[in-house]
Amino acid sequence: MVAFLDEGGMVDFTIEYELTPDEVGRALHRGLKLQLRAVRLAVPTILAVSGITCLLVDAIGLGVGMLAGAVLFPFVLAWSARRLAKRQLTYLCVPTTLRFTDDGYEYRTDQSATTMRWPLFGRVVSTPEFWLLFVGKQCSAFLPRRAFTSEQQAELDGFFAARQKAGAL
Structure with missing residues (x-):
C-alpha cells in the first residue's frame, strides 16, 4: 500500500x-437499502392497505395474499440482494x-x-x-x-x- x-x-x-464475499454482500446490501428506500417502504405499505381493503370488502383470498406479500417483501428483497452479490463475487473478490x-x-x-x-x-x-x-x-x-x-x-x-x-x- x-x-x-x-x-x-x-x-x-x-x-x-x-474484497471478501461477506464485504461485497454487506456493501451491496447497504447500497441497495439506500437506493431502494422508497420502494422498501411503499410496496409493503401499499400491499398492506390493499390487503386490509380487500378483507373489508370480503375478498378474503386476495386480502390474505396481499398481507402475506407485505410481510414477505422485505425478505424477498434481501434474498435478491444476496443473489446479486453472489453473481458479482467473481469480478469483485x-x-x-x-x-x-x-x-x-x-x-x-x-x-x-x-x-x-x-x-x-x-x-x-x-x-x-x-x-x-x-x-x-x-x-x-x-x-x-x-x-x-x-x-x-x-x-x-x-x-x-x-x-x-x-x-x-
Missing part, C-alpha cells in the same frame, strides 16, 4: 486490496489496485480496468465500513475503508465532504 500527497497538496493514493486522485479513481484488476471521474457521482455516503458512490439514485460503486489507513480515511472523508459541500459531487 502506498499513499502520498503530491507537492500541490492534492490527493493521490494507490492501494491494493482484495480479486486482487485490486485502486488509484485515487482529485480527478477521480482508477480501479484495476487482472480482468478489468475502469476509470471514474468525480463529476459522475451525485453523492457519496460514508458508512463505518465503506464509501458508497451514487450516480443519480443508484449505488454504482463502493470503496472499502479497511483498505486505507486511518489517516487516509480521515483525508478522504474531508475530501468527499468538501466536494459535496461545493456541489462538485
Whole structure:
C-alpha cells in the first residue's frame, strides 16, 4: 500500500486490496437499502392497505395474499440482494489496485480496468465500513475503508465532504 500527497497538496493514493464475499454482500446490501428506500417502504405499505381493503370488502383470498406479500417483501428483497452479490463475487473478490486522485479513481484488476471521474457521482455516503458512490439514485460503486489507513480515511472523508459541500459531487 502506498499513499502520498503530491507537492500541490492534492490527493493521490494507490492501494491494493482484495474484497471478501461477506464485504461485497454487506456493501451491496447497504447500497441497495439506500437506493431502494422508497420502494422498501411503499410496496409493503401499499400491499398492506390493499390487503386490509380487500378483507373489508370480503375478498378474503386476495386480502390474505396481499398481507402475506407485505410481510414477505422485505425478505424477498434481501434474498435478491444476496443473489446479486453472489453473481458479482467473481469480478469483485480479486486482487485490486485502486488509484485515487482529485480527478477521480482508477480501479484495476487482472480482468478489468475502469476509470471514474468525480463529476459522475451525485453523492457519496460514508458508512463505518465503506464509501458508497451514487450516480443519480443508484449505488454504482463502493470503496472499502479497511483498505486505507486511518489517516487516509480521515483525508478522504474531508475530501468527499468538501466536494459535496461545493456541489462538485
